[in-house]
Amino acid sequence: MKTLADLAAIRDKMKGKVAIREGSSDTRIVVGMATCGIAAGARPVLNAFVEAVNDAAMTDSVMVTQTGCIGICRLEPVVEVYVGNEPKVTYVKMTPEKAKEVFAKHIKGGAVVTEYTVGSAE
Amino acid sequence: MVRSHVLICGGTGCTSSHSPEIREAMERELIANGLADEVKVVQTGCFGLCALGPIMIVYPEGTFYSKVEVSDIPEIVSEHLVKGRIVKRLVYNETLKDDSVISLSETGFYKKQKRVALRNCGVINPEVIDEYIGTRGYEALGKVLTEMKPQDVINTLLESGLRGRGGGGFPTGRKWQFAADQVADQKYVVCNADEGDPGAFMDRSILEGDPHALLEAMTIAGYAIGATEGYIYVRAEYPIAVDRLKIAIEQSREYGLLGDNILGTGFKFDINLRLGAGAFVCGEETALLTSIEGKRGEPRPRPPFPAVKGLFGKPTIINNVETYANIPQIILNGADWFASMGTEKSKGTKVFALGGKIQNTGLVEIPMGTTLREVVEEIGGGVPNGKKFKAAQTGGPSGGCIPASLIDTPIDYDNLLAIGSMMGSGGLIVMDEDNCMVDIAKFFLEFTVDESCGKCTPCRVGTVRLLELLNKITDGKGEMEDLDRLEELCNYIKSASLCGLGQTAPNPVLSTLRYFRDEYIAHIKDKKCPAGVCKKLVSFEIIADKCKGCTACARKCPVGAISGSVKNPHVIDTSKCVKCGVCMDTCKFNAIIKK
Numbered sequence: 001m002k003t004l005a006d007l008a009a010i011r012d013k014m015k016g017k018v019a020i021r022e023g024s025s026d027t028r029i030v031v032g033m034a035t036c037g038i039a040a041g042a043r044p045v046l047n048a049f050v051e052a053v054n055d056a057a058m059t060d061s062v063m064v065t066q067t068g069c070i071g072i073c074r075l076e077p078v079v080e081v082y083v084g085n086e087p088k089v090t091y092v093k094m095t096p097e098k099a100k101e102v103f104a105k106h107i108k109g110g111a112v113v114t115e116y117t118v119g120s121a122e
Numbered sequence: 123m124v125r126s127h128v129l130i131c132g133g134t135g136c137t138s139s140h141s142p143e144i145r146e147a148m149e150r151e152l153i154a155n156g157l158a159d160e161v162k163v164v165q166t167g168c169f170g171l172c173a174l175g176p177i178m179i180v181y182p183e184g185t186f187y188s189k190v191e192v193s194d195i196p197e198i199v200s201e202h203l204v205k206g207r208i209v210k211r212l213v214y215n216e217t218l219k220d221d222s223v224i225s226l227s228e229t230g231f232y233k234k235q236k237r238v239a240l241r242n243c244g245v246i247n248p249e250v251i252d253e254y255i256g257t258r259g260y261e262a263l264g265k266v267l268t269e270m271k272p273q274d275v276i277n278t279l280l281e282s283g284l285r286g287r288g289g290g291g292f293p294t295g296r297k298w299q300f301a302a303d304q305v306a307d308q309k310y311v312v313c314n315a316d317e318g319d320p321g322a323f324m325d326r327s328i329l330e331g332d333p334h335a336l337l338e339a340m341t342i343a344g345y346a347i348g349a350t351e352g353y354i355y356v357r358a359e360y361p362i363a364v365d366r367l368k369i370a371i372e373q374s375r376e377y378g379l380l381g382d383n384i385l386g387t388g389f390k391f392d393i394n395l396r397l398g399a400g401a402f403v404c405g406e407e408t409a410l411l412t413s414i415e416g417k418r419g420e421p422r423p424r425p426p427f428p429a430v431k432g433l434f435g436k437p438t439i440i441n442n443v444e445t446y447a448n449i450p451q452i453i454l455n456g457a458d459w460f461a462s463m464g465t466e467k468s469k470g471t472k473v474f475a476l477g478g479k480i481q482n483t484g485l486v487e488i489p490m491g492t493t494l495r496e497v498v499e500e501i502g503g504g505v506p507n508g509k510k511f512k513a514a515q516t517g518g519p520s521g522g523c524i525p526a527s528l529i530d531t532p533i534d535y536d537n538l539l540a541i542g543s544m545m546g547s548g549g550l551i552v553m554d555e556d557n558c559m560v561d562i563a564k565f566f567l568e569f570t571v572d573e574s575c576g577k578c579t580p581c582r583v584g585t586v587r588l589l590e591l592l593n594k595i596t597d598g599k600g601e602m603e604d605l606d607r608l609e610e611l612c613n614y615i616k617s618a619s620l621c622g623l624g625q626t627a628p629n630p631v632l633s634t635l636r637y638f639r640d641e642y643i644a645h646i647k648d649k650k651c652p653a654g655v656c657k658k659l660v661s662f663e664i665i666a667d668k669c670k671g672c673t674a675c676a677r678k679c680p681v682g683a684i685s686g687s688v689k690n691p692h693v694i695d696t697s698k699c700v701k702c703g704v705c706m707d708t709c710k711f712n713a714i715i716k717k
Contacts, residue, residue, distance in 0.1 A: 001378030003386045004264045014256025020127050021181045021245055033206040050125040063182040064125055066206025
């Protein structure tokens, strides 16, 4: 038999899983997943973001999604981050480790990790 | 770690267009692409846009794919799920704007909808109780059992203004109050899921898409009126709904959300399932209760009302599925939240099954007070093939029609009654200029004649006599006096029948007489059916000047009624003609006309 506390625990566990279907997130992490991106290692980057968001229990406010080729294939994997109405930030040559760092500093902390952005790569 | 959810509709509509095969193909393809751990496939209830099924939604993007086939699955996986490139050719075209994909909630079909009763349909997997709990399921029950007294629950419902969604529109809180005020050793909570109006499937969708909402609401009802047992009476023709209800009841018992000591509070409640054999009269509350008792489903006179003397002679509340589906939301969000939607006397939202001559056939939930025009033109996408809207029929065989001149009427209980229709359970059938209103009245009357249980004479005999008069008119043998006879008989049946079935059966006749009397007169005086529907009043003719003598029509005619030699004008023998219209469809020169 479940108690009220059990019910709340199930709710918290499931909330993140069901929240993905609401699509009302104010933060979007978009990973370029065209052939070039996948070849350069975009899949582990995508998964790293998904894991980080889940671990932080932020699935109802952060959406991780894919997109096609952004056009700068030589800098893949490319990740674009949209927070609220702020201008988008484009990160390039991403790795799972960099992904964790971007998540911690930019998504959670609000500070853009300038050294990984397209501006500094150029 | 799961990064994407693929929702596939498992409602009755999409199941019959092979959504289970699509789900299997998707699961196979995900394994083949090594994505089984990253993408989760979820079978849900109805999304509402049944005309476009089978339907699939991919989250987090919220991409809405329609009319998906098994052969499309490899492309959806390799393009969308692997590379993030949306398969545009399968995207519901309303969500494609300037070549980019917009959210489903911004499309005409969903924009004006407000989903309360249907909130979980098409969102959660109805066979997994945890998904329901994840969308605040059973939180209302917890709140009721630990923080509220039974009278508080009833007061909340009274304040919310919720009225019965099954047809009559009786205030739910008052119904519960009557039952709560009775002193008895046992009371019952009953759910009327015997949805029987032709073309209506609101309740089916809730049962299939969100069965736990019903169980939760019935348990709350048990607490409020002091009952420990509930019955759901559902039609056996809803096999998917019955299966999901069984699964849901089983899961709730396992979690201790039904049973002897619910959530450890000591409150006891359990729910039984009863299958109806498909008699329309069993949707009438007293007949339904009689049927649950194991007797022939026939109504009995009221009073005593079920709240005083119902199932097995004990105080009973009986509510419709959609009514129950609103209740956990009212408890969670408060009476004021619910009362803020709708009109002065009709609060909240109403689900309608849109059907007939309309682009977006399906299920819609709108705030009360939305106009018929908004429903037909914006949500429904208008009448197809450039035809003109003629009328909408609400309330099924108990209701009436709303003519085009009243299309701006805000839909609520009282407005519909005032114009001679009724809310009913929520069937909304759209008719265009090709529909004959006398024929429509006949259609609904044939239904009630079939479904009359035969217990009382006004209904058993009266409806048959009404139908005979209508047949006389559509056969071209009517007299003007028949219109008065129709009206007189309608009023007798209305006032003298035992139950709601008979009392409302004449409504389709009365309302078409009220708004489309000219069509009746055309049938009687001119012996013409203006819409060209009533076969006895229609004749086909070949215009000699236009006929090239190609013989195509003569070869297609199933009864050999067309004669003529090659390259000479043909002639139709009207005594043989069965008026099937095949000749007219076949003719390439528009030489055949219907009169």
